[in-house]
Amino acid sequence: MRLEPLANPSRYRVLGVTLAALGVAFVLVGGLFAAYGLHPLEAYRAMLSGTLLDAKGWQEILRRSIPLLLIGVGLTLAFRTQFFNIGAEGQMLVGAVWAAGVALFVPLPPWLSLPGMVLAGALGGALWCLVAAWLKSRLSVNEILTTLMLNYVAQSLVIFLINGPWKGRDARGYIYSDRFAEYQQLAALPGTNVHWPTLLLGVLLALFLQLMLTRTTLGFQMRVVGENPGAARYLGIPGGRVILWVALITGGLAGLAGVGEIAGIHHRLIEPGQLSSGYGFTAIIVAWLARGNPALVLLTAPLMGLILAGGDLLKVSLNMPFRIVDVFSGVMLMCLIASEVFVRNRVRWGR
Amino acid sequence: MEEILNALARALSFGTPLLIACLGAILNERVGVVNLGVEGMMALGALAGFALAFGSGVGDGNLWLAVLAAMLAGALAALVHGFVTITLRANQFVSGLALTMLGLGAAGLLGKRFEGQPLFNQPPEWPFTLGAIGLALLLAFVFYATKIGLSLRSVGENPAAADLLGINVLGVRYAAVAVGGALAGLAGAYLSLVYRPSWTDGMTAGLGWIAVALVIFVGWSPLRAIFGAVFFGLLYYLQFRLQGQSGVPSEVFASLPYLLVILVLALSGLRGQQGNAPEALGKPYRRGER
Numbered sequence: 001m002r003l004e005p006l007a008n009p010s011r012y013r014v015l016g017v018t019l020a021a022l023g024v025a026f027v028l029v030g031g032l033f034a035a036y037g038l039h040p041l042e043a044y045r046a047m048l049s050g051t052l053l054d055a056k057g058w059q060e061i062l063r064r065s066i067p068l069l070l071i072g073v074g075l076t077l078a079f080r081t082q083f084f085n086i087g088a089e090g091q092m093l094v095g096a097v098w099a100a101g102v103a104l105f106v107p108l109p110p111w112l113s114l115p116g117m118v119l120a121g122a123l124g125g126a127l128w129c130l131v132a133a134w135l136k137s138r139l140s141v142n143e144i145l146t147t148l149m150l151n152y153v154a155q156s157l158v159i160f161l162i163n164g165p166w167k168g169r170d171a172r173g174y175i176y177s178d179r180f181a182e183y184q185q186l187a188a189l190p191g192t193n194v195h196w197p198t199l200l201l202g203v204l205l206a207l208f209l210q211l212m213l214t215r216t217t218l219g220f221q222m223r224v225v226g227e228n229p230g231a232a233r234y235l236g237i238p239g240g241r242v243i244l245w246v247a248l249i250t251g252g253l254a255g256l257a258g259v260g261e262i263a264g265i266h267h268r269l270i271e272p273g274q275l276s277s278g279y280g281f282t283a284i285i286v287a288w289l290a291r292g293n294p295a296l297v298l299l300t301a302p303l304m305g306l307i308l309a310g311g312d313l314l315k316v317s318l319n320m321p322f323r324i325v326d327v328f329s330g331v332m333l334m335c336l337i338a339s340e341v342f343v344r345n346r347v348r349w350g351r
Numbered sequence: 352m353e354e355i356l357n358a359l360a361r362a363l364s365f366g367t368p369l370l371i372a373c374l375g376a377i378l379n380e381r382v383g384v385v386n387l388g389v390e391g392m393m394a395l396g397a398l399a400g401f402a403l404a405f406g407s408g409v410g411d412g413n414l415w416l417a418v419l420a421a422m423l424a425g426a427l428a429a430l431v432h433g434f435v436t437i438t439l440r441a442n443q444f445v446s447g448l449a450l451t452m453l454g455l456g457a458a459g460l461l462g463k464r465f466e467g468q469p470l471f472n473q474p475p476e477w478p479f480t481l482g483a484i485g486l487a488l489l490l491a492f493v494f495y496a497t498k499i500g501l502s503l504r505s506v507g508e509n510p511a512a513a514d515l516l517g518i519n520v521l522g523v524r525y526a527a528v529a530v531g532g533a534l535a536g537l538a539g540a541y542l543s544l545v546y547r548p549s550w551t552d553g554m555t556a557g558l559g560w561i562a563v564a565l566v567i568f569v570g571w572s573p574l575r576a577i578f579g580a581v582f583f584g585l586l587y588y589l590q591f592r593l594q595g596q597s598g599v600p601s602e603v604f605a606s607l608p609y610l611l612v613i614l615v616l617a618l619s620g621l622r623g624q625q626g627n628a629p630e631a632l633g634k635p636y637r638r639g640e641r
Contacts, residue, residue: 036460084444135613139620144387144444145564146616149609152557160602281452288445323459323552330391330453334431337441337449 003345014343018289021339025332032327038318046317047310057309059192063265065305066195067092067257067279069202072286072297072304073209074253080213080292081226081246087132087147088254089280090154091125093272095255096262097158098124100177100269103184104166110183117184118259125255126248128154133247137240151280155272162269177269186264195264198256203298205253210295222246254280277308278325285329288336304329358588359581363480366584368393368538368546370483372562373569373576374490375534380566381494382527383507383631386432387447389535390559391454392425396536397543398458399424401465401550404472404543414474418540425536426529428454433528437521440635451559459552470548479541483580486534490573503527507629510636520636535559557609564612567619570627586611 006013030040051057071088078085085091099121102108108116128150135141159175162168168178186195213219224232225242232239261275262268269275286304290296311325372389379386386392400421406412432450436443494500503523505513510520542558543550561583569575590604619625 032457032460084448086448131613135617135620139617140625141613141616141620142567144448145560145567146613148560149557149564149612152609153606156602156606160600163602164600284448321459321463321552323456326452326456327460328456330449330451330456333449334435334446334453337445338435338439340441341439 002348002350003341004348005345006343009343014291017339017343018336020342021335022332024339025328025335028331028335029328032331036320038320043314043318047307047313050313050317051306051309057313059189059194060309060312061302061305062199063193063195063305064277064279064308065301066199066202066260066264067276068283068286068304068308069206069297069301070198070253070257070260071279071283072290072301073202073206073294074250075283075287076290076292076294076297077209077213077222077246078250079226079287081222081243082229083133083136083243083246083250084144085129085132085147085247085250086144086284087129087150087154087280088250088257088283089276089278090147090151091128091251091254092258092261092276092280093151093154093158094128095121095125095258096269096275097154097161097258098255099259100161100166100180100262103180103263104178104269110181113181113184114186114263117263118256121255121259122252123255125258126252129247129251129254130244133243137243158269158272158275162271166269168268175271179268180263184263185267186260188264193265195260198260198264201256202301206294206297209249210293213294218242218245277312277322278329282308282325282329285333285336288333358585358592361588361591362581362584364476364546364584365587366580366582367476367480367483368541368558369562369565369583370487370576370580371479371541372535372538372559373565373580374483374486374573375531375538376563376566377569377571377573377576378490378503378527378534379531380571380632381507381629382503382524383510383629383634383636384433384436384524384528384531385443385447385633386429386450386528386531387444387560387563388428388432388450388454388532389447389562390555390557391451391458392428392532392535393454393539393542393555393559394458394553395428395454396421396425396539397554398462398465398539398550399536400540401462401470401543404470405465405468412472414472414544417544418474418537421536421540422533423536425539426533429528429532429535430525432532433525436635437524437528440637443633443635455553455555462550462552465550466552468549470544473548474544476545479537479545484577487573487577494573504629507631510631511638514636514638524636535562538562561608561612564616567624567628568615570619570624571629583608583611 033040033043051061099117102117102120132143132146135146136143162177163175166177168176186197188195221237221242225239282304286300289300307328314320315322400417403417403420404412404414432446435441435446502518506520506523514520565579569579586608594601594604
């Protein structure tokens, strides 16, 4: 077997290889289902019939796609710039903290409260991410490690707040903050948890950032910094500053996702484990599948939303640990990057 | 005096898994392969070790066999990373990340039935601690005083030159990745067999990531890794010791190791420590390509 490099792989080739990689991933996860003692087809049937073939299931997919969309769009830009932000989970939590802080303690007129929460949340997430970006651009500290460490710190921060100074008056044995007022809650589609203003914002941002990436100077600079740092230096592109911008955008979007979860669904600041079902990590696959195109996240976010919703079903109906979602994420990501060699090369058999 | 000795002993016991995992990561990175999957391999090792030690349910499993299984599990997981990054030349950072998700996920899934089960029979602590220190000395000796060490380092510094000298670059990398994974698995087994003796989902709690960060902090030196691990061990001991006594919220102590990792990485950055990194770190090797 021999590999011949392909200069410009066609779209169909990319699509075909990606689908094949996903197929292999689902087979491998099926193997783990079997190791757990569950017939793989039975498990997949349970996941699909409870989601795609069920009205309530569609709502679940949609609800989980919202944070994945927001975070995933930001991560496509981050990965494009080779800024490996693994800390969206923490940025999301900090966004939720800032929004909750505004909701609970800042006396704003009711019509300003929700916009204030949204802005504060985006700012909180952006600044949390900026710490890692600043360390990377100034001291070339590996951002994977710092963003990941900041996840743990953010978790501790949330627990400290809702177990201490922000503990709700009606929370006895449990830990959560006071409930937000009616006007501090995001509207949802009637009878569902789908907070549509956040969804709409995510869709618009995906399209807007796609244009930004392909049509603006900043977008061009991001692409060059990511694809060819040497050329970026030669062109006089301020690499450090581009990374700071990317961090602000990707962190800000993760912060927005956090606002959406607490203002749209839970209506108070709650435990990190309940606030996010690993959205920050699952969104990595969303972004990787979209191959650095913000607009494609509109397709890939619902796919991972389906897997999160399906994982939830397996947990409820078959008493499986929710960790199955991490298995999906890990296997899918591994297969996707392993398949990269077949996108860029043609396989020739024989000599 | 006794207090200090006691603190040091506890620091060593907290630091042992960190040291073992860190040494594995140093070995990996010295030959040019970054494996960010330490956390996942530790989780798999912790589970494999516990499952075998648990035996038929009364803790009658063979403990040394359990340790061996943990190392095997770590090595097998690492070989996945090896195949994807060495043979298929995929991005090492992303592959390690995928390995972490996969390891944590698979361990959490398959380990569910051991959750909350006690282990009646547990191995002593000292062989692990002494073994880890011995391994650090051995690695330092091999790296700096033997021909094998020179070959290992040349694969990480300049794989093309190593190849010219007749060193099997890919073979060396595969071997180092497998041994590194085995050590991560061993570190995990220390957690589930000695330190806790039990299995809980997420019990590695970021230790694997701290071990990866430690590699940079100690400048890829096995000897300095001993001091780095004891330092963080001391921190964990203090966290444990001061919790609830000092009036400081426990969450502050809980986030201390992670904040310290960031501080330490920033300090390493200030000192230009990254300059000590092996030259070919993170770069896949292909003959005839620069």
